[in-house]
Amino acid sequence: MEISGIFSAIVIGLIIGVLGRLVVPGRQHIGVLWTIVVGIAAAFLGAAIAHWLGVDDTKGVDWIEWLIQIALAALGVAALDRAKARQ
Numbered sequence: 443m444e445i446s447g448i449f450s451a452i453v454i455g456l457i458i459g460v461l462g463r464l465v466v467p468g469r470q471h472i473g474v475l476w477t478i479v480v481g482i483a484a485a486f487l488g489a490a491i492a493h494w495l496g497v498d499d500t501k502g503v504d505w506i507e508w509l510i511q512i513a514l515a516a517l518g519v520a521a522l523d524r525a526k527a528r529q
C-alpha cells in the first residue's frame with residue numbers, strides 16, 4: 443500500500459467511523475477520537491476482507507466494500523461502547 447493509499451484509508455476511516463456510529467441505535471458513551479480510531483481500523487479491515495472476497499475493484503463505486511466497512515465500524519463502536527459502559 444502506498445502513502446496515498448494510507449492517507450485515503452485514514453480519510454475514509456473518518457467517514458466510516460461516523461457512519462458506523464450513526465448505524466448503532468441509542469447514545470454511545472465513547473468519544474469522537476475513539477469513533478475515528480474504530481473507523482480507521484474498520485476501513486483497513488474492510489478493505490482487506492473485500493479484497494479477499496474479490497469485490498474490492500469494481501467499475502464505479504465499490505458499494506459492497508463500503509457496506510463491509512460500515513458494518514465493521516458499527517460492530518466496533520457497539521463493542522467499544524459496551525466495554526466502556528461496564529467500567
